[in-house]
Amino acid sequence: MADSTTESNALREAHLTLDYLLRRMRHKSDFPALSGAVTRVQALSDSETENLQTLCDGILQDVALTHKLLRLVNTARYRRADSDPISTVSRAVSLIGLAGVRNLALSLMLLEHMPDKAHAQQLKEAFLRVVMAGTLASELCTRRDDAEAAFVGALFRNLGPLLVAYYLPDDAEQIGQLTQGGPDGQPPISEEAAARRVLGLGLNQLGVSVGRLWSLPDALLACIVDPGDTVPNLPLAGRPDRVWWLASLANEAAEVMLKTEPVDLAPRLQALEARFQVPLEMASGELQAAAGRARRRMSELTDALNMTVPGGSPAERLLDVWYVDAPQGEVGGPGPTPEALGLTESPDDGALPARPTEAHDAVSILGSGIQDVTSVLTGPFQLQEVLQVILETMLRALDCRRVLFCLRDPRAAALQGRLALGEGGDVLRNAFRVPLVHARGETPDLFAAVCLRNVDTLIADASAPAVAPRLPTWFRERVQAPTFLLMPLVLKRAGQPDAVLGLIYADKTEANSLVLDEQTLSLLRTLRNQAIMAFRQATGM
Structure with a gap:
């Protein structure tokens, strides 16, 4: 009788949790x-x-x-x-x-926008891990049709955890704590067991219940359920359960990549590959190779979406992170570090302090500008019209002295000033010429290096000893800006080298007066990416 009562209470708690979750979902976007x-x-x-x-x-x-x-x-x-x-x-x-x-x-x-920044960061990490799992699953497939099914299958394996992370953050945190070990030295338990203890139902059950309400097909509902730890010892080629185990491998690998220091990752992936090698018929080293390709795809994704990942965070381990040791490409020696040159890729390291009042105004102006560009892109447009809106938005949002767009000269491997707004725009436009090709042994200047490396760069003080020698003569003599921002436009092409299309430049009249917070920088990158989209649509590149 006691067992029956306990089971009845558990079922009642499970239904209450599911009902509560569905109410939360109705009041938020999916x-x-x-x-x-x-x-x-x-x-x-x-x-x-x-x-x-x-x-x-x-x-x-x-x-x-x-x-x-x-x-x-x-x-x-x-x-x-x-x-x-x-x-x-x-x-x-x-x-x-x-x-x-x-x-x-x-x-x-x-x-x-979430006022709870800690929750937003947790969601960002959860989304990146899910996308990495799907990307890994697709990279382990040889046929495109299989790759798409594998991506979606690995993604939906995480439906339950994602729903809890987004709609029930307090419960998600409690589940995470139990997987690390309970109070009073209690041993850690599995995520599924922790969810049953906190929510009254497991994450698999929760995901399947919501999936059924969404009328998802049986193939996806089957992918939501973890098949367990006992990996089959026979090849699964041609069998429907192959995608289940591929989803398991991809998700386990993504979790390992997220939580393992890079120096310790290789043996962990090798051990994971050994478990799944027979059923998934993988060659030796295939998982590690797929992880490398997936990292590159993830880095391209975060760049395209203007998604910043804090340096040194677990989420950064999912990206193909590399550091520019000097702005000189392959033609010179190692040179000074980015810090010594005053190069900053993102504000996450604290080098770009935020000013809340100005940032609020900038965000509003940038958001409106992005909407304007989106409206322009929905119909017939002239490329210059799009660039004009982008430059005007930046000029107003950052309260700049002047803003400039440089375009690649098709007759020479160089960027030439084409469109400028603000004080002395004509002089500025005529002064800018950034060569992209250099003789062996020749060191590119800072502007060329930024474009060749595709690194968004804020120079807070152009007179700093580590920066001034890297500035081209024409800039020191004719432009003389004490602080400026450089944002390259680089077109990524499948199977071909990246192409530098142009450069957006903005400056102000006082050193250290051009400051960006994370949200402002993200919106600026969205504007820059809209310019690249406009080029694609206008030229068919």
Whole structure:
């Protein structure tokens, strides 16, 4: 009788948790979209030069859009009663159409502002780990169709944990504490067991329950459930459960990468590969190679979405992080460190102090400018029109002296000033010429190095001894800006070298007066990426 009562209480608690979660979901958007996703997907869906597969790839990179899209297309509005459930993005896009995808993307937020910054950071780390799992799963597949199914399967394995992390952050924190060990020296327990103790139901059960409410197909519901620790000892090629175990491997590998110091990672991945080698028929070293490729894809993703990751944080281990030892490419010696040159890639290290009052005004102006550019990109446009809006937005938001856009000269490997706003714009435009090719043994100046390395750079004081010698003669003689910001425009092309398209420059009249907080820098990068999108649409590059 006691056992029956306990079981009844557990079921009641599970139902209460699920009901509470569903109420929270009804009062919030499904998931916060990663920054920049709306603009990126809308540009792809409006472009006549991008194909359906490119759009699908863009959607798969975004956790929020993938979840919502698959949920939507499996409703009665889009799927006939006699048709099979839709479990891939390709079929979903084909069914809804490009316009439908664009409207769906516009229903998501760039990035939901959360007053609890600690919670926002936890969500960012959770999303990156989930995307890494999906990317790893797809990298371990040889066929494109399999890769898409693997990505979605590995992603949906995390549906329960993501729902709890977003909607029930206090419970998520308590679950995390139990996996590290309970109070009074109690041993750590599994995440699933911790969830049952805190929520009254496991994360698998929670994810499947919500998935059923969303009418997800059985193939995805099966992926949500962890098949356990007993890995099969026979090849799974051609069997439906292969994707389950691939999702398990990818998620375990992503967790290992997140929590392991780089120096200790290789043996951990080798041990994990050994467990799954037979059922997934992997060659020796295949997991580590896939992890390297996945890191590069993750770095490209965070760059495209203007997503900053604090240096030294666990999430940084999921990225292909490299450090510029000197702004001179491959033609010189190692040279001084970025710190010695005054180069700063992001404000996370505290080098770019925030000024809350100015940052608030800048954020408002930048947000409006991004909306204006998005509106322009939705219809026929002139490239100069887009660049004009971007430069004017930056000039006003940062209260700059002048802002300039440099364009690559097709007749020479150099950037030339083309469009300038602010004081003495004509003089500034004519002064700028940044060579991108240098003779062996020749050291590129700071401007060329920033473009070749694709590093957003703020120079707080151009007269600093470590910076001044790196400035080109034309800048010292004709521009003489005490503080300035450089943001390269670099086009990434599959199977081809990256192409430097241009450079955005902004300056002010007093040293150390140009300061950026993380949110302002993120919005500036969104504007810069919109300029790259405009180039793609206008030129078909």
